[in-house]
Amino acid sequence: xxxxxxxxxxxxxxxxxxxxxxxxxxxxxxxxxxxxxxxxxxxxxxxxxxxxxxxxxxxxxxxxxxxxxxxxxxxxxxxxxxxxxxxxxxxxxxxxxxxxxxxxxxxxxxxxxxxxxxxxxxxxxxxxxxxxxxxxxxxxxxxxxxxxxxxxxxxxxxxxxxxxxxxxxxxxxxxxxxxxxxxxxxxxxxxxxxxxxxxxxxxxxxxxxxxxxxxxxxxxxxxxxxxxxxxxxxxxxxxxxxx
Numbered sequence: 160x161x162x163x164x165x166x167x168x169x170x171x172x173x174x175x176x177x178x179x180x181x182x183x184x185x186x187x188x189x190x191x192x193x194x195x196x197x198x199x200x201x202x203x204x205x206x207x208x209x210x211x212x213x214x215x216x217x218x219x220x221x222x223x224x225x226x227x228x229x230x231x232x233x234x235x236x237x238x239x240x241x242x243x244x245x246x247x248x249x250x251x252x253x254x255x256x257x258x259x260x261x262x263x264x265x266x267x268x269x270x271x272x273x274x275x276x277x278x279x280x281x282x283x284x285x286x287x288x289x290x291x292x293x294x295x296x297x298x299x300x301x302x303x304x305x306x307x308x309x310x311x312x313x314x315x316x317x318x319x320x321x322x323x324x325x326x327x328x329x330x331x332x333x334x335x336x337x338x339x340x341x342x343x344x345x346x347x348x349x350x351x352x353x354x355x356x357x358x359x360x361x362x363x364x365x366x367x368x369x370x371x372x373x374x375x376x377x378x379x380x381x382x383x384x385x386x387x388x389x390x391x392x393x394x395x396x397x398x399x400x401x402x
């Protein structure tokens with residue numbers, strides 16, 4: 160069950176992902192960039208890593224071998240979050256230039272982490288393709304968001320939520336986890352849709368709980384087992400409650 164600031168699954172994934180990163184010899188960074196990235200990881204829920212590890216296990220895969228990909232998705236998420244803050248005009252304690260640098264460093268780290276799993280290079284290629292398409296879709300949606308900035312209607316809010324970083328990255332995380340477990344294409348697509356709905360449920364829009372319920376229904380349809388459905392329910396309703 161939940162402990163502290165979120166579901167137990169989040170705490171387990173944070174612990175495993177951070178331990179994995181601490182044991183790697185990653186390319187050198189400046190002390191400031193290292194500090195910024197460490198802070199973003201320490202302050203985050205590491206939801207992408209949690210969802211990827213969950214979906215890998217739920218589909219019958221070995222989550223231990225998925226840690227490098229989980230860390231990569233989380234780094235990619237940090238990259239998007241840092242850049243989103245700047246594109247939305249939010250101030251940064253580190254300043255514009257260093258925040259951009261940190262975002263670029265997180266992007267580079269994501270790519271490096273995909274190369275860590277040398278025993279399964281085809282997995283890195285497939286996940287890299289998912290990440291590339293996710294980024295392109297995010298940029299496309301962001302341009303729509305900029306053009307539609309004055310429209311605050313309910314449909315516009317939903318459109319922004321579906322194209323937001325959370326929806327796209329949560330969907331990519333669950334897609335990648337199912338792919339790593341070599342799940343059937345139908346299951347991969349179903350879990351990816353559930354992940355996107357989780358991202359919508361996390362946004363402050365009308366009916367957040369309803370989107371969480373739809374995400375849970377998709378996971379139930381994927382027939383991943385009662386234990387995993389229960390874990391996903393806890394995640395879904397926790398995120399909906401954060402709006």
